[in-house]
Amino acid sequence: MHDLRRICALSGLSLLAATWLGAQAPSPAPSAAPAAPANPFLLSPEERARLDQLSREDHADMLRQLGITKLRPGANGRAAAGEPGAANYDPAKANPYPDWPDPLTLKDGRKVTSAEMWWRQRRPEIAEDFEREVYGRVPSGVPTVAWTVAETVETTVGGQPVVARRVIGHVDNSAYPAISVDIKMAVVVPVNAKGPVPVLMMFGWGNMPGEPLPRFPGVQEPAAPPSTEQLIAAGWGYVSLSTASIQADNGAGLTAGIIGLANKGQRRTPEQWGSLRAWAWGAARAL
Template structure:
């Protein structure tokens, strides 16, 4: 244990400047000392709540997996409604020579019910010279579709947007175009033979306190005080599945090779989407932390007590300061992706997201992968910064702060090249 603490001390020092920018309450709550991590015992992903030992793939699929999904729904994320029965997909923009001829650009409206009901706007870029359906990365964005690239043809979101450059009183303006482009290297992804699809989470649940009434939840007759009502993360994850519903109808997309990804809070949503919806071929979680890939029981960095209430089901907050009472932990969330490829990524200065807890969760998901005949995480020791482990359960610790960078993306593409059937062909 002493050796591990010494390894993390330089990271703690380097992170001090980042923590200074965090809210005061969050700083007071966060633990950044490995010596203060409490002793804990992780629940066994292969032991059912009635004590039955899960020893076969059939038991996993028929008994344990559905049980774990219910436990995550009722205790953490909330119960989302089934897919809408009357969805419509309308392509509002099609340019087969976008980005200087490099890409096909499509903008699609997903009507979740009637024309007067909720609507999602999806932005999709595909390689222009593809001669067959292509694999696609799909993930949510923070500030509207127009923020992921300066392409002037991208429609500016009319939904409420959190404060950012080019956002005035909650509304995106022309100046918001491309403000998040550094996190979305679309040209590089397209050149590698992949498509990229994204939607703005504000279309479904604006990412701010007191936005329940502006979300789609009242439309689905959700009551805010219901203990297991779906929170914002479950709503965003549900939206990712709705994007998949569209992609499955697009003949330019290989519906068997759609990779769901997300950064930060949207990394939590991506993991939950991939856990619930087995149509996603692979899952990538970037710096997702508590409520995502990091172990709850470690109580390192962010904790349940300081997390946004609206992200989760109301029941979730009852576990603040008693994380050991949770019937599940993050390793079982990752295990719900099995045997599909999953990539958990951390950043060395992002101690708020608990990089070690993310690595340990990825490793602890391994027994389920092995039960299903798949490779686990090909290392027993947490790798040093910038040395990715690209096994079926993949992990890397990027040097630097909480972010998603071109270096991260280069490794996600390598990972997809290795494990997606379409790319192997």
């Protein structure tokens, strides 16, 4: 009996000591805030050198395909006026192409006289010029995109309650599994909306509310509230679409992303699309 009392007393002392020690122990450190995503514009010297080399190789390949063996030097902003290659600072000489084509005149010289002529004849002419000379053509047979909602959360943006959905668009890569393209975007709408709301799609990082954004050292944040907060406060929704998940914005990435997938890892031909057209393609799929 005495032994039992002694054991109980010792147990009580042990419990008291453990409780006291626990009270004296420092509180666990709060979990670290999630790290901001890597800024694609702030690269290590080695990675920058690698991308620059691949971009030069892509540029050289395009020159070879076009049969261009030499490029003229651009204007030199450091040269004095009158020196060879000096940049122009005279506004009177700033427009070397003063005669713009009339948007309402067909290439055969006929004037556009009706909406039907515009939609059926003149507009396709202009679109063809932009496809051939500016943005490039989207190749036939670009794979389809299957969209899934990966996450749904209720949170706030600028103090306003919202529903945010993380949406992933997986591009069918069954024809070339070596390249995967998963389009990332976040769709955010007000909770208290009584019906459909207008939504502004913005090129960005595809981040959900509260997730950190890449920051540029030395760049101050604007004084005005972020556009996302202004949109939600006005009763709108917004979409943050990650352009980098569609296509990299450099010559080194043109054999990857949706352009690389459509070409099965091969380089582009001169008339094919570039990053801007690829982003527009991705945005159109998101709509």
